[in-house]
Amino acid sequence: MFKHGLLIAIFSLFSVSIATAGTVNIGLSDKSFQVGYEQAITQDEYGTVMGNGRFLYNDDNDAKMGSAGLDFVGVPGNVPGLSLGVGSKLYVGNVDSGTDFTNVAVGLRSSYILPQLQGLGVSGHCYYAPEIFSFQDSEHLVDAGVRLTYAILPKATIYIGYQKIDVGVEHRSSNQTVDSSVRIGFIGSF
Secondary structure, eight states: OHHHHHHHHHHHHHTSOSSSOEEEEEEEOSSEEEEEEEEEEEEETTEEEEEEEEEEEETTTTEEEEEEEEEEEEOOTTOTTEEEEEEEEEEEEEETTTEEEEEEEEEEEEEEEOGGGTTEEEEEEEEEEOGGGEEETEEEEEEEEEEEEEEEETTEEEEEEEEEEEEEETTOSSEEEEEEEEEEEEEEEO
């Protein structure tokens, strides 16, 4: 029942407006793939509210995970190419066919497109779900990643990056790794 509610929320989130800008993100490694979608919900002179969703599958860890969230993104001060954001995400998934997790995380994201280098940039994110916002078999969740990006076209960016997602499991002294991989991919804007 909870998973059906999550799907309804994700579809509602992205059906807000087709006219606003959106991106699709596809990333691959040898043993995993990830597909994501991000949509601007509102935008004004102070920044943008972004709705996003993602599905990840990792064959090594038998992990499946979905996430949906809202990020508040803006451009601080007079730093051309810099974008900072803060937001929250809901994570639902399982790993190793025995650990189910549901987490609500808060975190930061940033990107910097180097104006002098014609499309080269770096981006990163870090989201953390403490025990109070961790349910089922999980005690906490950490999702962190960094990417080197290059805009090959105005509407297409390629990247190479590293991502690590760990879930702390109840009654165990170690974490379960949902994903820990170097991946390549692209982001398409429309």
